[in-house]
Amino acid sequence: MVLAATGDRLPEVVYWGAPLPAEADLATLHAAAAIDVTGGMLDENPDLSLSPEAVRTFPGQPGLILRDEGGTPLLPKFRYASEDAADGLSLTYADAENGLRLTFRFRPDPSTRIVEAKTVLEADRPVHLHWLAAPVLPAPQQSDEMIDVSGRWVGEFQLNRTAWSPGMRYRENRTGRTGHEHFPGLLVPLRGATNTQGECYGFHYGWSGGHKMIAEELPDGRRQIQWGHAARMETKPGTRFESATLYVTYSQYGLNGCAVAFQRHVRDRIVTWPKGAAHPRPVHYNCWEAVYFDHKLPVLKDIAERAADLGAERFVLDDGWFGQRDDDTRSLSDWEVDPRKYPDGLGPLIDHVHGLGMTFGLWFEPEMINPDSDIHRAHPDWALGGEDQTLGRQQKALNMALPEVRDFIYDRMAAILSRHAIDYVKWDHNRVLPMPDADQTRGSYALIDRLRTDFPQVEIESCASGGGRIDFGILKRTQRVWLSDSNDALERLRIQHDGALWLPLAVTGSHVGPRRCHTSGRVLDIAFRAWVAAQRHMGFEMDPRELDDREARVLRDVAAWWKANRDWMTSADIHRLDSADPAVLAEQQQARDGSRFVCFAGKAATSAQIAPRPLRLTALEADATYRIELVNRADAPALSRGMPLLKDGPVELSGTWLMQHGLVLPWSFPETMWVVEGRRL
Known part of the structure; x- marks a missing residue:
């Protein structure tokens, strides 16, 4: 993630994604990220900063909306004040005229590949806050759609795919709790990404009250993602406000790369275990x-x-x-x-x-x-x-x-x-x-x-x-x-x-x-x-x-x-598989060192084709050999009359075969599950 600023203005994220060479010249990257101007545009493009400022003629949604205690709208203009790199990166900007300080905090975790980000606003007198965004990030141009999450009682975690277009995707939860209807997560896959391949950007806003998400495509084509508490949730004037932590990640391994980063961060960094993380989870x-x-x-x-x-x-x-x-x-x-x-x-x-x-x-x-x-x-x-x-x-x-x-x-x-x-x-x-x-x-x-x-x-x-x-x-x-x-x-x-x-x-x-x-x-x-x-x-x-x-x-x-x-599964990564059969929902739970995995292939409906399609696995070592066993092969119904190799006992196959050809599972009824264990030899 590369942050850059012109003069003492608020910084903007000019790049985030795959690792760059350590010797990359950041000033050149900042200049190279600038887009052209033409007729009908300003002579310089307003910064898509960590908190876009209305006073700088930013054409989209600003990152901060507030009023003074008497109700007069404030239009702050922030300038660089200080920075601190003791724990990640903390950048502070001040508006002396309005008595405001805005601080952006970033904390990267190389192990989980999550960056935690937060915005803090301080005022020298009570002010009314309408909207404060966590650090605002750009969304990729190579994406055709975004995936956010809705749901209902007994129907949670429903994924919505919304095409990018000029204007704004605005989701706000005003129920006062996280909500079945508005889980605070967003994935932005690049064109062609699947569960197991391609690039994807992931977001989660860690707050249990009402929240708001803005995904906006500006008139010039740039895109911004904003997260914060629901508007007008701060009912009293105050001198200090802060966003919740925004958790972001980037993946070169499809949606699964984001998923594994979030899973690891929750399990290893966020949750505190009364008896330690290694204590078995009881049935x-x-x-x-x-x-x-x-x-x-x-x-x-x-x-x-x-x-x-x-x-x-x-x-x-x-x-x-x-x-x-x-x-x-x-x-x-x-x-x-x-x-x-x-x-x-x-x-x-x-x-x-x-x-x-x-x-x-x-x-x-x-x-x-x-x-x-x-x-x-x-x-x-x-x-x-x-x-x-x-x-x-x-x-x-x-x-x-x-x-x-x-x-x-x-x-x-x-x-x-x-x-x-x-x-x-x-x-x-x-x-x-x-x-x-x-x-x-x-x-x-x-x-x-x-x-x-x-x-x-x-x-x-x-x-x-x-x-x-x-x-x-x-x-x-x-x-x-x-x-x-x-x-x-x-x-x-x-x-x-x-x-x-x-x-x-x-x-x-x-x-x-x-x-x-x-x-x-x-x-x-x-x-x-x-x-x-x-x-x-x-x-x-x-x-x-x-x-x-x-x-x-x-x-x-x-x-x-x-x-x-459970001892190894509790710390395993869950990879969603790209099933060739839409009737099959499958996942691969894999030990972090890759030494073993279990694949669950659940058949949710009747398949369109008569014979099961091979199920490709993921994240294996191509040259390694794996011992594969169908745990519940005794559950095969009478209509499964052939003898796929897995019905006869364990089989040894290469990682390349398992990822490129895939498992050949026996035929099964809808509403059944095949369970396959694998060990790297």
């Missing part, structure tokens, strides 16, 4: 889809015994254990154990779970409150928004900007966590906010940070009706995300495939759901459900009493396989 059991709000101690003990027998190592008690919580209309924020359901408290259940060799986790929804709750009746002023607001799931949000609210939640949660051996909290957030407010997000961060400080061994999962709060900001404070409330393995196959563009296995929860999925009504075979869950941090979330002998056996076998492989 979950969550009781939500088994009992919902109907908590009966003998039933839960029986379910815990069955879950342990299937291979679970952590038992999570979900919603319904507190207050008068018999449905989702009451008692949120009354965080005291329900004596009707647990007359002796949670201790007997926790002791039983521990006696089975499992640890114990507990569900909370700390930032929410039901109008029908003791706390709302005592403190209606603690709720965020007006009295006549539209409820969501019969609840309001608590005003997390209030210290007394944070203290109350902390005290209630700390009392439970101090009293019991609880190593895991499922932290839910089941409604959007009545209005976007940056103080709400900062308050939630402060509460989580305080709990993490005082209970450092407790792991936290971020859940928000599934995938409504997944971003690198929340992952600085948590260790797991609930990718979707959909336990439909067919839907999960696609959601996990696309979520892997930013998220590693280690943080991505995936559970084996009920025989008949509660969100889609679809009935899927246990083997498919189990293998889809085994693609990520594996768990179960069904009533184990419904399992027949075969289903229980399959679940034990797949859980045992996952445990045997």
Whole structure:
């Protein structure tokens, strides 16, 4: 990444991409990047700087919009002040007339190939901020389209491809949380790029509140990418504002190069692991889809015994254990154990779970409150928004900007966590906010940070009706995300495939759901459900009493396989494969040293052709030999009547063959999964 400036003006990124020669003359590069001028243009092209300035006749969206305390718009003009290269690069620019300082911070990570970037604005008097962009970067001219992410409940991580054209692609999330609808990620592939080849640029804005993205093609053809908090989220005047961290990367290996960089950075740099990164990720059991709000101690003990027998190592008690919580209309924020359901408290259940060799986790929804709750009746002023607001799931949000609210939640949660051996909290957030407010997000961060400080061994999962709060900001404070409330393995196959563009296995929860999925009504075979869950941090979330002998056996076998492989898979890179058959969604999880991999090939629909198309692998050593084995070849159906070599046992093949010709897999029904292990000899 090359930054350059003319005189004392704000710098611009004149190049970012493949490594340049170390001896490259940067002044020449700056001059060589300048575009021509012609009729209908200014005599000099305004800089596409790290914060484009309206006062310098920049023709596109500016990087900073603010007013003084009386409401008068300010048009700052910044000049060079200082720089600091102690930790990456920090560049500070000042506007003496308006009493403003603007600082850009960059921190590169050579190991993960991520650059972290942030903008900080300081004023010598209170000002109103409308918009502050993280450092603004140019987008490549060789790109025909951009890929951003939308979604919905039980349908997260939907990729949108939008063609570049003159004007602006403007996406703004004003729901107050990261949102199912607007995951803060962007990929800009160059022409011809695929999962496994070509060039691509990647972005992620690490903030759990509302955010805004601008991808703009200027009249002169240049392109800019801006990220920041949603406009007007700073509701009060202030003297210091900062963007969230913008994470950017560049790939010469297709979309996968960006994906692997983000995966490694999340796992190795962002998440803090209570027991260390090397500690095995435990197989979950969550009781939500088994009992919902109907908590009966003998039933839960029986379910815990069955879950342990299937291979679970952590038992999570979900919603319904507190207050008068018999449905989702009451008692949120009354965080005291329900004596009707647990007359002796949670201790007997926790002791039983521990006696089975499992640890114990507990569900909370700390930032929410039901109008029908003791706390709302005592403190209606603690709720965020007006009295006549539209409820969501019969609840309001608590005003997390209030210290007394944070203290109350902390005290209630700390009392439970101090009293019991609880190593895991499922932290839910089941409604959007009545209005976007940056103080709400900062308050939630402060509460989580305080709990993490005082209970450092407790792991936290971020859940928000599934995938409504997944971003690198929340992952600085948590260790797991609930990718979707959909336990439909067919839907999960696609959601996990696309979520892997930013998220590693280690943080991505995936559970084996009920025989008949509660969100889609679809009935899927246990083997498919189990293998889809085994693609990520594996768990179960069904009533184990419904399992027949075969289903229980399959679940034990797949859980045992996952445990045997989790140590290396947890730190593996997930490569999305370019499947020749659109019906097949396939990925290759590969150890960082390339010594082994596992390929999951999920068949999501009926293929157009009769015989399976070969599946090309990626990122292997061309001259190396690999021992390839079809793990679940016994699952081949009767209609698979031929004898592809993999059905007969292990086979040794070169990296070139595997990447250029590809695996020849047996025929299979839709809604099934082939699992192939590979080891470099």
